Amino acid sequence: MNIRELHQRFGTDEECLQYIQQMRWPDGVIRCPVCGCDKVVRVERKSESKNKRGWFFLCQEPTCRNQFSPTSGTIFHDTHLPLIVWFAAIALMLNAKKGLSAKQLQRDLGIGGYKTAWYLNHRIREVMQEIGQPKLGGIVEIDETYIGGKTIRRTDRGKYRTKDAVVGMIQRGGQLRFRHIGKGSATAKAITPLVEAHVSSDVQRIMTDQSTIYPFGLPKEQLPKHETVDHSREYVHGDVHTNTLECAFSLLKRGIVGNFHRVSIKHLQRYLNEFEYRFNRRSAKADDAFIETVCRLAGFKPLTFASLTADEQA
Numbered sequence: 001m002n003i004r005e006l007h008q009r010f011g012t013d014e015e016c017l018q019y020i021q022q023m024r025w026p027d028g029v030i031r032c033p034v035c036g037c038d039k040v041v042r043v044e045r046k047s048e049s050k051n052k053r054g055w056f057f058l059c060q061e062p063t064c065r066n067q068f069s070p071t072s073g074t075i076f077h078d079t080h081l082p083l084i085v086w087f088a089a090i091a092l093m094l095n096a097k098k099g100l101s102a103k104q105l106q107r108d109l110g111i112g113g114y115k116t117a118w119y120l121n122h123r124i125r126e127v128m129q130e131i132g133q134p135k136l137g138g139i140v141e142i143d144e145t146y147i148g149g150k151t152i153r154r155t156d157r158g159k160y161r162t163k164d165a166v167v168g169m170i171q172r173g174g175q176l177r178f179r180h181i182g183k184g185s186a187t188a189k190a191i192t193p194l195v196e197a198h199v200s201s202d203v204q205r206i207m208t209d210q211s212t213i214y215p216f217g218l219p220k221e222q223l224p225k226h227e228t229v230d231h232s233r234e235y236v237h238g239d240v241h242t243n244t245l246e247c248a249f250s251l252l253k254r255g256i257v258g259n260f261h262r263v264s265i266k267h268l269q270r271y272l273n274e275f276e277y278r279f280n281r282r283s284a285k286a287d288d289a290f291i292e293t294v295c296r297l298a299g300f301k302p303l304t305f306a307s308l309t310a311d312e313q314a
Contacts, residue, residue: 056069167181208226
């Protein structure tokens with residue numbers, strides 16, 4: 001959905017709120033998020049208060065009597081930003097092939113502070129993680145790339161020791177998976193559980209480069225299906241190549257270098273989720289991706305700023 005279509009469809013916060021209500025309760029039956037009771041009434045506010053919304057739902061269960069709105073208990077919960085700003089941010093992030101930095105989002109949407117824009121960015125990324133997806137089948141390409149750290153000469157041993165490894169897996173004509181596996185060179189030990197978790201046991205063919213981690217990292221039953229291409233000599237050998245995955249890596253790298261400039265390794269998987277989510281919907285209608293994202297936002301629990309910025313070891 002482009003910005004012009006967005007503003008034609010959602011001109012006010014009330015229209016956005018009604019849309020979230022529709023996404024959260026598609027059967028039209030409003031349920032209390034605390035007790036699940038469907039006996040609720042809509043209450044209009046007769047006087048102005050610090051809450052800008054003119055109405056709320058009231059649960060009629062005598063032991064509950066919870067007051068809530070369509071955004072209660074969702075990623076939108078307790079937001080100080082207008083919902084139209086949220087919807088515009090979703091559209092901009094979905095349409096940006098190489099990502100959209102918080103600074104750019106702040107400028108484009110007139111958001112007051114950088115922290116607010118950064119927090120908004122990450123709350124949208126939170127719902128872009130793919131959960132419960134089917135395993136990859138058919139022809140699957142697997143490769144690794146490296147993010148951040150200091151660039152070391154290619155001839156040096158341990159040249160990736162300051163960088164973080166990202167493994168990519170893609171089914172030709174199908175889905176992409178990006179996974180951050182930690183600092184330093186990728187190893188066979190790290191590859192094995194990823195392949196077991198994301199690649200079907202009845203995959204037809206697995207294609208990689210000639211890195212030694214794959215013959216030792218692939219499960220035994222998949223080794224006969226393993227084919228390699230020698231990148232020191234060629235990038236395509238018949239139909240054996242990893243170019244589909246290299247295209248996805250290219251978008252990721254250009255996004256980090258050109259838009260984000262640098263990313264926190266703590267949040268690297270969130271950025272990978274964003275690129276994976278967008279790439280997997282590259283052929284879908286723009287409206288479908290927008291609808292799915294809003295529906296996910298209405299179904300995810302709140303992500304607090306404190307939990308987002310907390311020390312990982314705390």
